[in-house]
Amino acid sequence: MGSGLLSWLRRPGWLRRGADGLVPWLIPVALVVAWEIAARTGLIATRTLPAPSAVLVAGWESLLSGALLHHVWISTERALVGLAIGGSIGFALGVVNGAFAFAERLSDSSLQMLRNVPHLAIIPMVILWFGIDEEAKIFLVAIGVFFPIYMNTFHGIRTVDRGLIEMGRLYGLSSGALFWRVVLPGAMHSILIGIRYELGIMWLTLIVAETISASAGIGYMTMNAREFLQTDVVVLGIIIYALLGKLADALTRAVEVRALAWHPAYQRHVEGIAA
Amino acid sequence: MSLSALARRDAAETLEPIASPQIQPVGDRRGIAVALDGLTKSFGDREVLRRLDLRIAPGEFVAIVGRSGGGKSTLLRLLAGLETPSNGTIRLDGAALSGLTPDVRMLFQDARLLPWQRVVDNVGIARGKDWRARALESLQDVGLADRAGEWPSVLSGGQRQRVALARALVSRPRLLLLDEPFGALDALTRLDMQKLLSTIWARDGFTTVLITHDVREAVTLADRVLVLRDGAIACDRRVLVPRPRPVDDPQVLRLEKELLAAV
Numbered sequence: 001m002g003s004g005l006l007s008w009l010r011r012p013g014w015l016r017r018g019a020d021g022l023v024p025w026l027i028p029v030a031l032v033v034a035w036e037i038a039a040r041t042g043l044i045a046t047r048t049l050p051a052p053s054a055v056l057v058a059g060w061e062s063l064l065s066g067a068l069l070h071h072v073w074i075s076t077e078r079a080l081v082g083l084a085i086g087g088s089i090g091f092a093l094g095v096v097n098g099a100f101a102f103a104e105r106l107s108d109s110s111l112q113m114l115r116n117v118p119h120l121a122i123i124p125m126v127i128l129w130f131g132i133d134e135e136a137k138i139f140l141v142a143i144g145v146f147f148p149i150y151m152n153t154f155h156g157i158r159t160v161d162r163g164l165i166e167m168g169r170l171y172g173l174s175s176g177a178l179f180w181r182v183v184l185p186g187a188m189h190s191i192l193i194g195i196r197y198e199l200g201i202m203w204l205t206l207i208v209a210e211t212i213s214a215s216a217g218i219g220y221m222t223m224n225a226r227e228f229l230q231t232d233v234v235v236l237g238i239i240i241y242a243l244l245g246k247l248a249d250a251l252t253r254a255v256e257v258r259a260l261a262w263h264p265a266y267q268r269h270v271e272g273i274a275a
Numbered sequence: 276m277s278l279s280a281l282a283r284r285d286a287a288e289t290l291e292p293i294a295s296p297q298i299q300p301v302g303d304r305r306g307i308a309v310a311l312d313g314l315t316k317s318f319g320d321r322e323v324l325r326r327l328d329l330r331i332a333p334g335e336f337v338a339i340v341g342r343s344g345g346g347k348s349t350l351l352r353l354l355a356g357l358e359t360p361s362n363g364t365i366r367l368d369g370a371a372l373s374g375l376t377p378d379v380r381m382l383f384q385d386a387r388l389l390p391w392q393r394v395v396d397n398v399g400i401a402r403g404k405d406w407r408a409r410a411l412e413s414l415q416d417v418g419l420a421d422r423a424g425e426w427p428s429v430l431s432g433g434q435r436q437r438v439a440l441a442r443a444l445v446s447r448p449r450l451l452l453l454d455e456p457f458g459a460l461d462a463l464t465r466l467d468m469q470k471l472l473s474t475i476w477a478r479d480g481f482t483t484v485l486i487t488h489d490v491r492e493a494v495t496l497a498d499r500v501l502v503l504r505d506g507a508i509a510c511d512r513r514v515l516v517p518r519p520r521p522v523d524d525p526q527v528l529r530l531e532k533e534l535l536a537a538v
Contacts, residue, residue: 161387163385163387164387164389166387167383168400169357169375170355170357170375170380170381171400171401171442172375172377172401173400173401177402181392182389185389262426263391264428
């Protein structure tokens with residue numbers, strides 16, 4: 001065992017890196033295999049949980065009929081519109097409150113009060129206001145994503161090194177230059193954390209909103225499938241959510257690696273290429 | 276006339292250098308004359324500087340030593356235009372100091388480089404015409420031209436301070452303020468930095484005010500050493516030993532002793 005590990009460590013770099021890349025997949029693959037076996041041998045009833053292969057078939061059929069893409073597109077559109085609205089308002093307020101003490105005094109305590117209301121608790125209110133149309137879902141997503149981006153932008157701007165701001169002033173930077181070249185990059189790490197939280201909340205809110213009332217979207221697809229006991233489609237919907245969430249997270253990671261290339265924690269990649 | 280000779284001239288003669296065209300010709304980028312009159316700064320009830328009068332000749336290298344809380348940093352921040360006096364005046368070449376000016380640059384104890392900008396972009400932070408070329412030239416002066424494309428985080432502490440020095444020199448300042456810039460460096464790097472600063476000062480001739488808690492550093496580098504105690508000048512000595520100054524020079528040692536007693 002010991003010598004096996006040693007020889008594995010001594011393998012050529014590319015092979016080890018390839019093997020390294022597979023490590024995160026070991027557990028998911030093992031789970032799926034176990035699940036398939038359990039479903040095929042009847043250990044789990046198909047009514048409870050269909051086999052992964054059945055889910056795959058359902059996905060394939062849905063893809064061929066165009067229904068899957070339609071639902072995914074509708075959901076993504078809602079998510080992005082809500083994100084754009086809630087995210088930009090949260091970002092703007094975070095910047096203003098982070099930069100100006102008076103703005104913070106004026107609005108921060110109100111915002112903190114609102115923040116402590118779970119946004120999903122206002123669903124009945126939202127339905128009364130907007131009915132069950134698109135606006136209701138977009139509104140919920142916007143409210144949901146608003147707070148993480150607000151909090152993290154605010155915190156990021158507040159904690160920018162005062163010494164750097166003073167240095168910028170000393171070197172005659174205009175307020176605009178000071179914001180774009182000193183304050184915003186200094187807050188970026190925190191803002192990106194806010195965006196990652198925000199994306200998680202975005203999908204969560206959307207799932208709930210679409211499950212309550214919708215005539216299209218992944219949430220609708222799964223609720224509809226439930227009525228016809230199509231467990232494979234229900235599982236498919238859950239997996240699509242997982243994939244979309246993972247995709248959004250990967251995109252943010254990519255942005256992070258680019259935007260924070262200066263950060264020592266992100267320089268491993270650069271060294272890896274150079275070596 | 277050499278700069279050190281200029282600085283070594285009688286204090287009385289350097290009191291009114293402003294009008295004298297031989298010393299400060301128009302367009303010359305040499306040092307600026309500093310005049311403080313009754314300079315007072317209080318924070319709340321606490322008077323940090325008390326009616327300070329001081330003349331610094333153009334191109335003079337002044338070191339200020341003193342215990343922490345003695346008002347050294349406050350004095351420097353006032354000269355930089357980062358603070359406003361509670362009372363009294365600061366004049367640079369006879370004109371009242373009004374806020375920040377590119378003629379005055381300051382080095383802090385920490386280098387204060389923007390970690391998200393490459394070295395050259397940090398040096399050229401004030402931008403302006405041909406900033407990149409000027410930044411590279413300045414980096415050349417501090418011996419770091421080959422590190423222009425690096426992130427500041429990969430540099431050592433001494434290198435970061437050199438980048439900060441290059442950044443301060445880009446605008447060809449006429450007054451350079453140094454707030455214990457070598458305090459956090461190891462002994463060898465410190466000596467290197469002192470040598471570098473001396474060389475550049477001798478070449479460019481800007482007026483320099485260095486704050487340090489290290490009396491030896493003050494005596495090695497400066498034309499004149501002031502001791503600031505309780506917001507007032509407790510001691511004002513010229514260092515007449517020619518440079519480079521051996522640390523075991525009897526005059527240097529005597530001066531060191533005297534200053535230590537005054538601190």
